[in-house]
Each structure stands twice: as structure tokens, then as C-alpha cells.
Amino acid sequence: MHRILTPCIVLAVGLLAFAQDDVLHAPKTVTAGNSVSISTSGQGSATFYLLGPSRVAKRSVQLGQDITIAANDVASSGIYQAIACSSSCSSTVFQVLPAAPARLSFLLHPSRVPVSNGNAINATAFVFDRYRNTVLSSAKVDFHITLPDGPTMTRAGQTSRGITWFEMGSTPKQGRLQIVASIADANEPRVIQQVASDACHLHMTASPSGRTVKLETDPIRDCAGNPLPDGTIVSFTKIDNAGRSTVDTPIKKDKASAQFQLSGNARISVACGVALGNELSVGGGQ
Amino acid sequence: MKPFLLWTAFLAGAFTLLAGESALVSASAASLPKVVLHAESIAPRSIEQRTGEMVTHNYAQAWQDLASCVEANRTDLLKDFFTGEAKTRLTHLVADQRKAGLRTHYEDHGHEVKAVFYSPDGGEMQLEDTAQLEMQVFDGQKMIYSSTSPHKYLVLMTPGADRWYVRSLESVGNDAF
Numbered sequence: 001m002h003r004i005l006t007p008c009i010v011l012a013v014g015l016l017a018f019a020q021d022d023v024l025h026a027p028k029t030v031t032a033g034n035s036v037s038i039s040t041s042g043q044g045s046a047t048f049y050l051l052g053p054s055r056v057a058k059r060s061v062q063l064g065q066d067i068t069i070a071a072n073d074v075a076s077s078g079i080y081q082a083i084a085c086s087s088s089c090s091s092t093v094f095q096v097l098p099a100a101p102a103r104l105s106f107l108l109h110p111s112r113v114p115v116s117n118g119n120a121i122n123a124t125a126f127v128f129d130r131y132r133n134t135v136l137s138s139a140k141v142d143f144h145i146t147l148p149d150g151p152t153m154t155r156a157g158q159t160s161r162g163i164t165w166f167e168m169g170s171t172p173k174q175g176r177l178q179i180v181a182s183i184a185d186a187n188e189p190r191v192i193q194q195v196a197s198d199a200c201h202l203h204m205t206a207s208p209s210g211r212t213v214k215l216e217t218d219p220i221r222d223c224a225g226n227p228l229p230d231g232t233i234v235s236f237t238k239i240d241n242a243g244r245s246t247v248d249t250p251i252k253k254d255k256a257s258a259q260f261q262l263s264g265n266a267r268i269s270v271a272c273g274v275a276l277g278n279e280l281s282v283g284g285g286q
Numbered sequence: 287m288k289p290f291l292l293w294t295a296f297l298a299g300a301f302t303l304l305a306g307e308s309a310l311v312s313a314s315a316a317s318l319p320k321v322v323l324h325a326e327s328i329a330p331r332s333i334e335q336r337t338g339e340m341v342t343h344n345y346a347q348a349w350q351d352l353a354s355c356v357e358a359n360r361t362d363l364l365k366d367f368f369t370g371e372a373k374t375r376l377t378h379l380v381a382d383q384r385k386a387g388l389r390t391h392y393e394d395h396g397h398e399v400k401a402v403f404y405s406p407d408g409g410e411m412q413l414e415d416t417a418q419l420e421m422q423v424f425d426g427q428k429m430i431y432s433s434t435s436p437h438k439y440l441v442l443m444t445p446g447a448d449r450w451y452v453r454s455l456e457s458v459g460n461d462a463f
């Protein structure tokens with residue numbers, strides 16, 4: 001009999017000790033950053049505990065009196081347990097909801113992108129309240145887009161679980177593309193540098209002089225007319241009686257140039273990245 | 287996508303099995319909680335198999351560290367799988383627990399995790415976690431609170447050099463998802 005009774009008594013004491021009875025009365029939900037009043041019933045002193053996602057508080061209270069929880073103790077959204085322990089412990093649960101949107105985290109990729117590239121730019125915005133809680137209710141984020149050639153446009157995104165995103169293609173003109181994400185008083189600007197794409201209509205001319213030939217390209221531009229940046233490598237390749245020879249040279253002031261010694265008739269080609277230019281036949285000594 | 291679900295479920299089970307078999311190799315691996323990742327409705331980017339494996343494993347490791355951290359009140363246990371706001375909040379929590387003489391014991395019975403957002407650049411992944419946790423809070427030796435109800439979390443993970451970090455871990459109401 002003793003063996004049966006002991007576990008029963010322990011269980012009963014356990015149930016009493018953690019009873020979720022009517023000692024504590026908290027609102028079901030509270031907005032983050034607002035103080036909370038929890039009413040209590042009973043009498044005598046007790047130890048009060050507040051267990052939250054990022055804060056824990058413990059203090060002595062008098063049962064029968066209201067317990068005020070300071071605003072900064074409920075700044076993090078989530079589930080909170082309020083517990084009062086005297087001879088036994090009683091608890092209640094309430095939820096702290098995020099406050100109004102006030103902060104943005106805005107990610108824009110990549111930092112450099114070739115012009116006229118479809119869906120090459122992606123933007124993701126995260127919406128938080130002033131306490132860095134993710135705002136779960138749907139909110140509208142405005143994206144103000146300033147293109148390199150001046151015009152500005154705005155597109156809006158509606159968040160889902162605090163996130164909104166979009167993709168867009170780069171525009172034909174190189175330069176600075178700025179996107180400012182905005183919600184409430186929060187503005188987060190980000191900049192992408194649109195750079196020239198691959199060379200287009202690559203063309204060189206040759207100026208033979210005795211056994212040498214000087215080569216120079218026309219201004220090198222992409223198909224939208226954007227000049228390729230100085231420093232971009234252009235390759236000139238010569239094939240003649242002496243064999244094959246290649247010169248890699250950077251673009252300077254929109255053009256690239258090179259010089260070869262010739263050994264008989266030569267075929268010379270030019271390339272820049274994936275773009276092939278024209279091919280010339282040059283006679284040695286001609 | 288279905289094979290991936292099955293695969294991750296198998297993988298998560300494998301963690302548990304593996305833990306039992308390699309108890310002598312790694313004591314910490316033995317207590318990795320079970321995590322099952324569902325990725326059928328992830329958008330806008332689909333999840334790669336290797337990424338799913340990493341996220342599943344690292345999230346399990348994060349929970350293992352979290353449980354150890356709030357049990358022992360040691361913030362050094364948060365450095366491997368937490369970053370950003372999640373790490374900040376747990377650090378505050380542990381500091382408060384230590385000050386109040388409290389500790390929290392989690393008995394982790396597993397996580398059903400649904401991946402809902404994966405950014406186009408692969409830099410952020412949002413998860414909805416329904417966790418089966420037994421939670422016991424002690425003031426000294428006295429248990430002051432005990433709960434066995436499911437807990438829901440909205441999670442943001444971001445990739446690092448060799449792992450995925452929990453950047454945000456927010457408890458949400460039962461009706462959130």
C-alpha cells in the first residue's frame with residue numbers, strides 16, 4: 001500500500017505545485033515595449049518570475065496586488081511565462097506581439113552588374129519594429145529606384161512573415177543604380193554599379209611599317225554603347241612564319257593597341273573577353 | 287522536391303542513429319535533437335540537397351548548444367551556431383538567468399521545420415519550426431515551471447564560411463503558422 005500511495009502523493013503535490021490556476025491574470029497579448037499589468041489574487045508574499053525570450057526577471061510581490069512589468073522587460077516579441085511561487089507555483093502565459101514597423105534590413109545583390117542583364121539584381125528587405133522583432137503582420141515596403149540615366153521609379157512590396165523581395169534586370173546604361181527601401185521613417189539606401197557588358201563590334205586597324213605593324217582598335221564599347229572600362233584586357237594574336245604570338249594589353253582611353261614584328265605574311269586577330277573582333281591579313285615588308 | 291523531403295527526414299533520423307552508434311566518438315553528437323526539414327513550399331529559390339543537409343544539421347546543433355547554454359548558463363556555448371540578434375537575445379537571457387539564480391532544462395523531442403523563404407542570392411533562409419520541447423525552469427533546486435506543449439519559432443538562418451548560423455530565433459503564437 002505504501003508503494004502505491006507514495007507515487008500518488010508525489011504526483012498530487014506536483015500537480016498542485018505547478019497548477020495554472022487563477023492566481024495570475026495577464027492579458028493574452030501585449031504589444032512589445034508597452035508595460036504590462038498582471039493582477040494577482042490571494043494574500044501574502046510570493047516570488048514572481050517573468051520568463052521571456054530574452055529576459056528573465058525575479059522579484060518579491062504581494063499577492064492580491066497588481067504586478068507591473070516594465071516596458072523594457074517585454075521588448076522582445078514572443079511567448080512569456082509569468083509565475084508566482086509561494087507555497088506552490090502558479091503560472092500564466094501571454095504573448096508579446098511585435099510593435100509597428102520601424103526598422104529595415106535591406107540586402108541588394110550583386111554590388112556590380114553588367115548592363116542589360118535580365119533579373120541580375122535581387123533585393124530583399126526584412127521589416128522589424130524598433131526592438132528588432134520581426135514584424136509578422138503584412139507591411140508595405142517602398143523601393144525607390146534611381147537609374148543611372150536619371151529617371152526614378154517606385155515599386156512596392158508586401159511583406160510575408162517580415163520579408164519582401166524582388167528581382168529586376170539591369171538597365172542598358174552603365175553607372176550608379178540606387179535603390180532606397182522605405183517603411184515608416186526608415187530609409188535604407190543601397191547602390192549597385194552597373195558596368196559595361198561584353199565588347200560589341202570589336203574592330204581594329206593595322207598600320208604596317210617595314211617589318212613591323214601597329215594595331216589599334218576603334219573605341220571599344222558594349223552593344224548598348226557603354227565604353228568598356230580602362231584596364232580591360234584585349235588580346236591581339238598574330239600567326240606568321242615565326243609561329244603564333246599573342247599580346248595582352250589593357251584598354252587605355254577606350255582603345256587598345258599593340259605592335260608586332262612580322263615574318264612573312266601574317267594573320268592577326270583581336271579578342272576581348274568572349275567577343276571576337278575582325279581578322280586582318282598583313283604582308284611582311286609590304 | 288518530394289525525394290528531398292524523404293531524404294532530409296531520413297537524414298535527420300540518421301543523425302539520431304549515428305549519435306547512438308558513435309557515442310564513444312562524440313558525446314555531444316549523441317544528444318543532437320531530431321530535425322526534419324520540409325522544403326516543398328520554399329520560395330523564391332529552391333534548396334540544394336547539400337544546403338538542406340547543412341541547414342538541418344546546423345539547426346540541430348544550434349538547439350543542442352541552446353539547451354546546454356540555458357542549462358549551464360554559459361554564453362560561450364552560443365558562439366558556434368548563433369549570430370546576430372539570436373545570439374544577443376540568448377546572451378541577455380543567460381545573464382538574467384544567472385543573476386536570478388535560474389536555469390532552464392529542455393528535453394528536446396524534435397523539430398518539424400518548414401523552409402519557407404530562400405533568397406535568390408542564397409544569403410538568407412527563413413524557417414518555421416514546430417518544436418516538441420519539454421521545458422523545466424529551476425530556481426536553485428526548486429522547479430518553478432514545467433511545460434510540455436509544442437513551441438513554435440520563426441527562424442532566420444544565414445550562411446557562413448562553413449556552416450549556417452541561426453541569426454534570428456523568435457517564439458511565436460500557436461496560430462502563427
